[in-house]
Amino acid sequence: MSEVVAAIVAHADDEALGCGGTLAKHVASGDSVYVVFVADGTGSRSEGQSEGALALQQRQRAAIDAVSKIGAQSPIFLDLPDNQLDALSLLEVIKTLEPVLTEIDPTIIYTHHGGDLNIDHRTVCQAVMTIFRPMPSSGVKAIYGFETMSSTEWRFDEPRAHFTPNRYVDVSNTFEKKVAALRAYDIEMREFPHPRSIKAVEALATYRGATVGCTLAEAFTVLRQVDF
Ligand SMILES: [Zn+2]
Secondary structure, X not given: OOXXXXXXXXXXXXXXXXXXXXXXXXXHOOOEEEEEEOOOEOOOOOOXXXXXXHHHHHHHHHHHHHHHHHOOOOOEXXXXXXXXXXXXXXXXXXXXXXXXXXHXXXXXXXXXXXXXXXXXXXXXXXXXXXXXXXXXXXXXXXXXXXXXXXXXXXXXXXXXXXXXXXXXXXXXXXXXXXXXXXXXXXXXXXXXXXXXXXXXXXXXXXXXXXXXXOOOEEEEEEEEEOOO
16 A cells, blocks of 8 residues: 655755655655755845745745655645744644644654754754644554754753654665755765765665664654554
8 A cells, every 4th residue: 555655844944864764665665755845944044044945945945846756745834934944833744744744644654853953953843743643543653763964963051952864775876865865965065074965865875774784774753653
C-alpha cells in the first residue's frame, strides 16, 4: 500500500539535509511525498527589508527546485518568521500548520529532532508532536526525527536531548538525488569543512551507513510508530 509522506521542516534545505535520500526512496516506492516549510518568512536575517524579500524569493525558488529533484509534490510555504518561531506562541504555530497537515493527511511523518540547537527546529518538532498526538481517528503510522548538520550536533546542554538514532534508511541508491537537491541550495551550502558542505553530508551518510552495514544511510529517531 502506498503511503502519504510529509516532511515538516523549518527552513528550506532542512528536508534535503535531514531526509532527502529517504524522501526520494519513498517516491521510488510509489509513495506521495509532501514537503512543508514552516519558517521561511522574513525574520532575523541580516539583510534589509527589500534584500530580505529578494533572498526569500531566491530561497523559495531553490526549495521548489530541490523538492522537484527529490520527486516530491510542489512544496508548501507557511512563511512564519525565520529564526523567530519562539516569538510566536506554540498555539500560533500549530494554528498555521494544522489545516495544511489535515489536508495532506499523512501516514508517515519526518520532522526535526526535538533537541536541536536551532529554536525553529525545536518548535516545529513540538508543533508536529502536538498536532499528531495519538487520537483514535489518527492514521499516522510513524513519526521520525531527523538530524540537521550544523544544528543537531551543536546542542551543548541537555545530554538527554542529544540525537541518538534508532532507525536507519539505506539511501545508497537515492543519495545522488539528495546531493542534487542540496546543489539547488547553492546559496545555503558552504565549502568543506563547514558541516553544510556536500563533502560533510557525504561523510555523515557514510558514517551512518557504516554503522549498520550499508554504503550510505540517513539516521532517524523513532518518535512514534504504530502498527495498525
Ligand atoms: Zn533549519
